[in-house]
Amino acid sequence: MREALAFLTPIGGAKAPSSKAFSWFPAAGLVIGAALGAVWWGAGRIWPAGVAAAIAVTADLALTGMLHIDGLVDSADGLLPHLPAERRLAVMSAPDIGAFGIAVAGAALLLRWSSFTAIRPSIVLVAGLWCLSRAAMAVIALVLPYARSEGGLASAFLGGTGRGGALRPALMGGGAVAVAIFLCGVGPALAAAAAAAAVAWFGYRRLGGFTGDVLGAAGVVAETVGLLVRAAR
Numbered sequence: 001m002r003e004a005l006a007f008l009t010p011i012g013g014a015k016a017p018s019s020k021a022f023s024w025f026p027a028a029g030l031v032i033g034a035a036l037g038a039v040w041w042g043a044g045r046i047w048p049a050g051v052a053a054a055i056a057v058t059a060d061l062a063l064t065g066m067l068h069i070d071g072l073v074d075s076a077d078g079l080l081p082h083l084p085a086e087r088r089l090a091v092m093s094a095p096d097i098g099a100f101g102i103a104v105a106g107a108a109l110l111l112r113w114s115s116f117t118a119i120r121p122s123i124v125l126v127a128g129l130w131c132l133s134r135a136a137m138a139v140i141a142l143v144l145p146y147a148r149s150e151g152g153l154a155s156a157f158l159g160g161t162g163r164g165g166a167l168r169p170a171l172m173g174g175g176a177v178a179v180a181i182f183l184c185g186v187g188p189a190l191a192a193a194a195a196a197a198a199v200a201w202f203g204y205r206r207l208g209g210f211t212g213d214v215l216g217a218a219g220v221v222a223e224t225v226g227l228l229v230r231a232a233r
């Protein structure tokens with residue numbers, strides 16, 4: 001659990017991750033989501049809905065150390081433009097931000113804020129969606145090959161994962177979807193799972209596998225789509 005939290009948040013201390021941390025991703029997501037939901041609920045007791053939503057979005061960036069939104073930005077810059085395949089990974093590793101990354105990050109933050117504004121503050125909703133998004137990250141990494149030949153941020157998790165077996169990701173993904181359905185409802189849970197799968201498929205088509213940035217992008221997109229579905233009339 002400490003390794004999972006250390007990878008997914010600034011919390012937990014500097015500890016080298018291992019493949020065993022993947023099993024704790026759903027639990028870590030549940031804890032992170034519950035904490036964020038509590039911040040959102042508390043802010044809603046003090047400020048109007050728009051301000052409480054802005055605080056929730058900001059608190060999520062702080063709780064995750066902006067790691068996942070950074071993955072979304074890098075993925076947008078590397079996967080969306082018309083580039084040769086060998087250039088995409090280099091672009092995703094570059095420290096600068098391009099127009100695609102800025103536009104996608106701005107749209108994601110706006111959609112998250114507007115969704116939080118439209119929904120009554122709920123701890124269980126955020127806990128369920130954030131549990132599902134972290135489980136999706138783990139499942140993607142267990143199912144798809146790693147796209148980089150050299151080491152990257154997510155490569156430390158890959159030793160000894162038993163990647164040929166389908167039982168572990170199936171149980172993890174199915175369990176997280178079941179928890180999310182119970183906490184969030186069928187629509188938001190299934191939409192979030194489908195969104196994460198779509199990002200993983202797109203990353204696989206463009207890169208031949210996943211990277212840490214793709215995992216972060218899948219998580220952010222899954223959460224955002226789940227919130228949008230919940231906010232729908």
